[in-house]
Amino acid sequence: MNAPMLSVRDLVVRAHLGDAARTLIDGVSLDLHKGEVLGLVGESGSGKSLLCRSMVGLLPSPSLAVESGSVLLEGRDLIGASEAEMLKVRGREIGMIFQNPTSHLDPVMRIGDQIAEGLRYHEGMNGREARAAATEILAQVGFPDPARQYDSYPHEFSGGMRQRAMIGAALSCNPKILIADEPTTALDVTIQAQILKLLMSLRESRGLSIILITHDLGIVAQTCDRIAVMRQGQLVEQGNKRAILSAPQHPYTKALIASHPSLPDHPGPAPGHAPATPAGTPLRPLLEIDDLYVRFAVGGGLFKAGAKTVSAVKGVSLRIMPGETVGIVGESGSGKSTLARAILGLTPLSSGHVTFDGADLAQNSRVALAKLRREAAMVFQDPLNALNPRLTVGQMLGEVLKVHGKDPASIPVRIGELLDLVGLEREFADRKPRSMSGGQCQRAGIARALAIDPRLVIADECVAALDVTIQAQIIDLFRELKEKMSLTLLFIAHDLAIVRNLCDRVVVMYRGEIVEEGLSTEVFANPKHPYTAALIGAIPDIDPDKPLLAVIPPGMSSAA
Amino acid sequence: MSAETFAPSFAVQWRRFLGKRLTLVAGAGILAFFVFLAVAAPLIAPYDAISQAADARLQAPSLLHPFGTDNFGRDILSRVIWGTRIDLQIAVIGVIFPFLIGTIAGTVAGFFGGIVDIVFMRLIDIILAFPFLVLMLSIIAILGPGLGSFYIAMALVGWVSYARLVRAQILVLKNSDYAVAAVSLGYSRTRIMFRHLLPNAVAGSLVFVMSDAVLVLLSGAAISYLGLGVQPPLAEWGIMVAEGQAFVTTAWWITLFPGLSIVVLAFGFSLLGDALGDLLGVHE
Numbered sequence: 001m002n003a004p005m006l007s008v009r010d011l012v013v014r015a016h017l018g019d020a021a022r023t024l025i026d027g028v029s030l031d032l033h034k035g036e037v038l039g040l041v042g043e044s045g046s047g048k049s050l051l052c053r054s055m056v057g058l059l060p061s062p063s064l065a066v067e068s069g070s071v072l073l074e075g076r077d078l079i080g081a082s083e084a085e086m087l088k089v090r091g092r093e094i095g096m097i098f099q100n101p102t103s104h105l106d107p108v109m110r111i112g113d114q115i116a117e118g119l120r121y122h123e124g125m126n127g128r129e130a131r132a133a134a135t136e137i138l139a140q141v142g143f144p145d146p147a148r149q150y151d152s153y154p155h156e157f158s159g160g161m162r163q164r165a166m167i168g169a170a171l172s173c174n175p176k177i178l179i180a181d182e183p184t185t186a187l188d189v190t191i192q193a194q195i196l197k198l199l200m201s202l203r204e205s206r207g208l209s210i211i212l213i214t215h216d217l218g219i220v221a222q223t224c225d226r227i228a229v230m231r232q233g234q235l236v237e238q239g240n241k242r243a244i245l246s247a248p249q250h251p252y253t254k255a256l257i258a259s260h261p262s263l264p265d266h267p268g269p270a271p272g273h274a275p276a277t278p279a280g281t282p283l284r285p286l287l288e289i290d291d292l293y294v295r296f297a298v299g300g301g302l303f304k305a306g307a308k309t310v311s312a313v314k315g316v317s318l319r320i321m322p323g324e325t326v327g328i329v330g331e332s333g334s335g336k337s338t339l340a341r342a343i344l345g346l347t348p349l350s351s352g353h354v355t356f357d358g359a360d361l362a363q364n365s366r367v368a369l370a371k372l373r374r375e376a377a378m379v380f381q382d383p384l385n386a387l388n389p390r391l392t393v394g395q396m397l398g399e400v401l402k403v404h405g406k407d408p409a410s411i412p413v414r415i416g417e418l419l420d421l422v423g424l425e426r427e428f429a430d431r432k433p434r435s436m437s438g439g440q441c442q443r444a445g446i447a448r449a450l451a452i453d454p455r456l457v458i459a460d461e462c463v464a465a466l467d468v469t470i471q472a473q474i475i476d477l478f479r480e481l482k483e484k485m486s487l488t489l490l491f492i493a494h495d496l497a498i499v500r501n502l503c504d505r506v507v508v509m510y511r512g513e514i515v516e517e518g519l520s521t522e523v524f525a526n527p528k529h530p531y532t533a534a535l536i537g538a539i540p541d542i543d544p545d546k547p548l549l550a551v552i553p554p555g556m557s558s559a560a
Numbered sequence: 561m562s563a564e565t566f567a568p569s570f571a572v573q574w575r576r577f578l579g580k581r582l583t584l585v586a587g588a589g590i591l592a593f594f595v596f597l598a599v600a601a602p603l604i605a606p607y608d609a610i611s612q613a614a615d616a617r618l619q620a621p622s623l624l625h626p627f628g629t630d631n632f633g634r635d636i637l638s639r640v641i642w643g644t645r646i647d648l649q650i651a652v653i654g655v656i657f658p659f660l661i662g663t664i665a666g667t668v669a670g671f672f673g674g675i676v677d678i679v680f681m682r683l684i685d686i687i688l689a690f691p692f693l694v695l696m697l698s699i700i701a702i703l704g705p706g707l708g709s710f711y712i713a714m715a716l717v718g719w720v721s722y723a724r725l726v727r728a729q730i731l732v733l734k735n736s737d738y739a740v741a742a743v744s745l746g747y748s749r750t751r752i753m754f755r756h757l758l759p760n761a762v763a764g765s766l767v768f769v770m771s772d773a774v775l776v777l778l779s780g781a782a783i784s785y786l787g788l789g790v791q792p793p794l795a796e797w798g799i800m801v802a803e804g805q806a807f808v809t810t811a812w813w814i815t816l817f818p819g820l821s822i823v824v825l826a827f828g829f830s831l832l833g834d835a836l837g838d839l840l841g842v843h844e
Contacts (some may be wrong), residue, residue, distance in 0.1 A: 344744050373746025386737035390759045399755075400745055445741075452745065 003075075004031035005209050006055070006094075006177055011069035012178040013047075013054050013233075015061070025051055026063065026233040032177065037203060037210045039224035039241070041256065045437075045469040047233040048234045052179045056094050057086045061381070073177075090121045095170030099182035101162035106156040109175035111165045112138060118133050118172040127476040131423060131522030135171065141168040142198055159332075160191035164198065171202065178202075188331035188494060196223055215468055217260045218540030221245055229253050231516045241544060259472035260542045284358070285344065286456060287320040294342050302471075313511035315352070322455070325482055325489040327499030328522065328533065331511035336492045339509070340458045343490070344376055345369045374404065375447035381461035383441035387433040391443045393419070394429030401450040415529055418447040423477060423482075439470035446477065450485070457491045463498060475502055500524050508532045584835035587622040590828025597644040607635035609642035609795040618811045623773040625654035630803065632793075634815050643818060646796045647777060647825065650707070650789075654776035655769055658717035663723025663758070663765060669723065670730030670761075671753050677727075684720045692717065696779065697788065705788040714776060719771070722765050729761035770833025774826040781822055797822050 013025035025047050028115065032038050040048045049223050053059055054293040057078065071078040073093060074419065090096075098104045106114060115137055116130035125133065137144035142165040142455065154162055163183060170178060180199065184192035202208055212224060220227055221241065221442035223554060228238035229250065236248040247318050248254045274297055294313040312335045320326055330558045341347040345361055345368065354361040356376065380386035388396060397415045406414065416426055422443040433441050442462060449457055459478070463471040475498060482489055499506055506523050508531065516529040527533040585761060597604070613633035621628045627636035667678035687695065696713045703709035734757060735801035742752045781798025783789035792803070797818035804814030 127614075341740075346740060346743060370746075373744070378741060378744045380737040380741065382737060386741055388738045388742075388756050388760065397749075403745065403747055403751070448741065448745070 005074060006032040007072040008051075008055065008071070011071065012067040013050060013052065013064060014067050015064050018470065022228075024233050025054065027393050028071070028235045030238060031210060031404065034176075034209055035203065035207045036226065037200075037212060037224045039220035039227045040211055040213045040230060041215065041220055042230035043215060043229060044060050044331055044471065045232075046230045047229045050097070051230070052181060052211060052213060054088050055179070056096065057081070057083075057092075057172075068175075069147060074544075088122075091170075091175065092173045092495045093175050094177045094180045094401075095173070095175035096181065097163070097166045097183050099185050101159065101166045101186075102154065103160060103467070104166060105169075107154055110151050110153060111157070112146075113462060113518070115166070115169045115172045115499055116168060116226045122173040122257075134168075137168045137172055140173070140202075141165070142194075143168075146244070158191075159187055162197060162210070163187060163191075163195055167198065167202075168446050171206075171208075174206070174289060175190070175208075177209045177211070179211045182215070183215075185214070185220065185262075187494070189538040190220075190331065193540070194248055196540070199223065210290050216540065217245075217256060218542050221542045221544045229256065231524065244546065245542065252480075255469060257293045257542065259469045266434070277300050283321055284356055285319040286322045286324075287318075287490075288355040289316055289318040289339075289343065290353040290355070292339070292342060292354060293350040294338050294347055295350040310342050311350075311512055313342060316514055318507060318514065319515075320456075320488060320490065323486050323490055324505060325491060325503045326493045327506040328490065328509060329494065329496050329499050331494055331535075333511075334509040335512035336509050337460055338512075340378070340460050341494055341497075343488075344378060344458060345372055375454055376453060376456040376458065377454040379442075379445055379449050379457065379459040380395045381464040382465050383438050383445050383462075384433055386445045387441055387442030389433055393424070393433050393436075393447070395449050396444070396448060398431075400448055404452050418451055421450060423473075434511040436472075438466050441475065442466060442470075442474055443477070446474075450481070454487070456488045456490065458492070459493065460492045464492075478502060496524070496535055508535070508553070519531075567795060568834045572778035574588070574642040582593050583831050584638070587828050587831030587833075587835055590824060594644050594648060594825055597641050598648050601641050601645055605635075605638040605641045607638040609634065609639045610793045618807065621813055627817045628676060628811065630800075630809060632813045633767030636800075636813060638777060640797070640817050641822070643797045643800065646707075646790055646794065647780065647798075647822070650780035650796075651773045651777045651825070651829070652708070652782060653711050654714045654718070655773045657711065658718030658772070659722050659769055661764065662719035663725075663726050663762060665719060666723035667730055667753050667758050667761070671734055671749070671757065672707070680723065684723060687717060687720050689740055692786070693779070693782070696783065697786070700783065705806045706792065710780060710783055710789050714779075717774070720774070721768065725768060726758075726761050729764060730757050733757050734758055740811075764838065767833050767837040770829050770836060773829045777822065777826055777829070 008031075009029050010023055012023065012029045015022045015024055018152070018219050028047075028051055030038070042048045042509050050060070050064075054064075054066055055078065059065070066079055069079070073089065076088060081089070105111070107221045110133045112376075115134040116125075116127075119125045119130040119133050120127070123130075127406050135146045135150050136150060143161070154165070158166065163186075167178075167183075171478055174175065178199075180275060183199070185196060189338045194221065199210060199212075202543065204212055212220070214220060221403070224241050226239065227241050229236050229244070229252065234534065235251050237244060237248065248257055276405045281313050292313055293311060293315060295309040295311045306331070314335075316324075316335075316339060328339065330336045338347060342349055343356075345354075349362055354368075356372055357369055359371045361368040361372070368557075387393075391399070394415050397418055399412050401411045401414055402408065415429055419426055419428055424440060424447070424530060428436070428440065428444065436444070445462075463474050466474060476489070478489065479502060481487060486487070489502055489503075491499060506517065506520045507514055508523070508529065510529075515531045516527065522534060523532065527536055563590055586591075590799035612635070613629075614627070616629050616633040617630045618631055619625055619633075625635050625637065627640060629635055630639070634737070666682055669677045695717050696710075699713035699716060700709045703712060730753075739752060739756060744758050780789060781796075781801065784796050785802040787802075791797055801815050801822075802819035804818075808815050
């Protein structure tokens with residue numbers, strides 16, 4: 001093969017904090033060829049984002065420094081380059097897109113102008129030329145009406161469209177290399193599939209080289225030519241995609257592949273666990289939702305409150321038997337979190353009924369709420385935000401036990417038991433959330449939910465913010481707890497693969513309504529509703545030969 | 561390229577670290593010094609602060625009277641030392657009540673929202689609509705001059721900034737997952753407000769306490785200067801400045817030393833507030 005476009009040799013980046021120096025990038029070497037897509041995989045903190053930032057001289061903190069090594073862009077070393085030279089490289093030769101398009105787009109600048117800005121600065125175009133060129137780029141990245149949308153602001157677009165705009169801005173000056181840092185992590189699966197397709201088609205049409213940073217091996221399998229696996233600042237393995245996926249050498253790569261939830265033909269939960277609910281069993285459902293509506297007032301003011309309403313949940317009916325594990329899947333905005341909050345009495349119901357163990361939340365709210373507070377608990381998405389930063393784990397658990405009237409003498413023992421139950425060392429009782437990792441925080445959050453000995457646990461996207469291997473651990477923990485404590489679990493997720501692994505029954509929500517429900521195995525094997533089919537098709541499978549389907553289900557348009 | 565151009569040298573880092581610490585140490589040091597003066601005033605003040613001496617009027621600084629004497633022959637150094645007691649008291653009491661009232665009002669307004677919030681916020685708007693000193697002066701004029709009236713006026717007017725600061729924080733925090741978790745676990749509203757939300761919301765106002773102490777100190781001095789606060793012949797820096805005003809061209813020392821004391825104490829509070837902000841991560 002001819003000489004690589006970009007070549008990183010023995011790059012070392014260190015952080016100097018106080019008097020200690022920590023090595024964050026440890027002798028990484030890799031090559032990127034023209035038109036190639038390189039997947040950079042690793043967990044958060046493994047240094048993959050930092051590696052890419054050091055390539056373009058954008059280290060996030062002044063205490064970080066490149067100590068040795070080189071980054072050669074077509075033979076020129078970028079490490080020694082002056083800031084003025086780097087300004088020409090960034091945008092013009094290396095473009096970057098990031099995970100969260102919302103925070104990387106200027107909220108008070110028109111979408112088109114943000115793309116045109118680069119053109120005027122780098123290419124020296126005048127206003128009219130830049131506008132025409134930017135409109136053309138908007139069309140290329142999939143804006144349906146670029147001439148009009150040029151003048152729209154970022155908040156008028158959905159997350160997927162904002163990410164398209166970011167890609168447009170990054171591509172405006174025709175860079176040779178695009179660094180995409182977790183570009184689809186914040187997006188729904190179907191949108192993710194569309195963005196990945198867009199990136200691939202741009203690669204074809206422009207001969208672009210792409211470094212795709214991701215934690216999802218499925219994405220890598222679907223899009224990349226080569227894979228580089230990073231861990232703790234080191235490149236543990238790199239090579240051809242198929243070679244690495246089929247015969248990983250490093251134990252970490254093996255673990256990563258094994259923990260990928262979309263393992264083909266996973267058997268799913270043991271069929272014996274499927275809740276048999278034949279007619280005639282005297283079993284009463286633990287939770288019964290009947291024609292539930294939750295509406296929010298939009299706009300309006302002091303004197304015309306509720307001038308307009310939006311229904312987040314529209315006529316949902318659902319029965320959950322004791323001991324069942326039900327997954328609720330759907331994309332963001334499908335109303336699944338609102339449903340969870342409504343069930344727990346955290347959001348007022350507009351109409352319909354939620355009956356928890358015989359107590360009706362709408363008719364007899366005081367009794368039902370008291371019951372819910374005692375017997376139902378929630379696990380949240382963002383583990384750090386879900387814990388009070390000022391309390392240690394022990395204080396937090398102790399408080400739950402105290403409020404729920406446990407004998408004060410028994411509390412320390414119970415805290416120990418709870419920590420054991422969620423697999424945290426006992427010494428965590430004295431730690432505060434800030435000194436814990438995301439996975440540890442989530443375990444503490446689960447311990448808090450279990451402290452009240454709940455009958456129902458609602459987990460709202462509780463693994464979405466965690467790394468894949470940690471995700472797998474938390475899912476295992478739930479599976480274990482479910483069996484140990486005969487919990488009824490309502491598991492809300494946008495990740496279908498996880499739901500398929502954990503849940504007996506699955507409910508698919510779309511725009512506030514349940515479009516499909518049934519046993520997980522059946523729903524995933526032959527989805528009946530086109531939306532479910534689209535969701536399943538859009539999961540990037542770890543098998544590179546299973547093509548990614550970016551189907552837009554009928555009646556659904558992402559260009560909102 | 562050599563290695564040392566990349567990383568800041570050890571000496572630079574040490575100085576950076578020391579620089580942060582220095583603010584804290586200097587601020588706390590200045591405050592500690594004034595507290596010491598206030599506590600030990602009877603022991604270290606060379607003369608009585610109130611008794612007059614007709615034979616020692618308007619003497620320039622000398623070994624006998626390091627800060628000079630005023631028009632009644634009172635030793636300025638002794639009066640400055642005794643004045644520390646009153647001025648520190650003004651700064652501390654003048655801040656504590658607004659802080660307590662404002663923090664609680666802000667927490668309640670932010671947490672309950674709706675009509676409670678509207679009532680509090682309109683009240684704050686009304687108070688803010690008047691110039692600060694005009695409002696202070698009218699309240700003191702109604703209550704009658706004196707330090708007690710000053711504290712009451714300060715509590716009535718000063719709480720609004722704390723209430724706004726805390727309310728804004730509570731509004732953000734009450735939607736955080738841990739607040740929702742607390743609700744879902746059946747915690748009482750009082751517990752959620754004061755144990756979960758308030759401790760996380762209060763950092764900003766703790767820092768503000770320090771800069772507010774400066775403002776209170778200055779307004780205390782201003783009120784005394786106008787004759788509505790501390791009454792003569794008590795030694796208070798603001799009065800001393802006022803009394804020296806008539807002699808400022810001939811006997812500058814009467815005005816200068818109490819004025820300097822105000823500046824240095826205010827500086828100490830500012831430094832401490834800055835350091836506290838860094839420690840509590842408010843500036844981030």
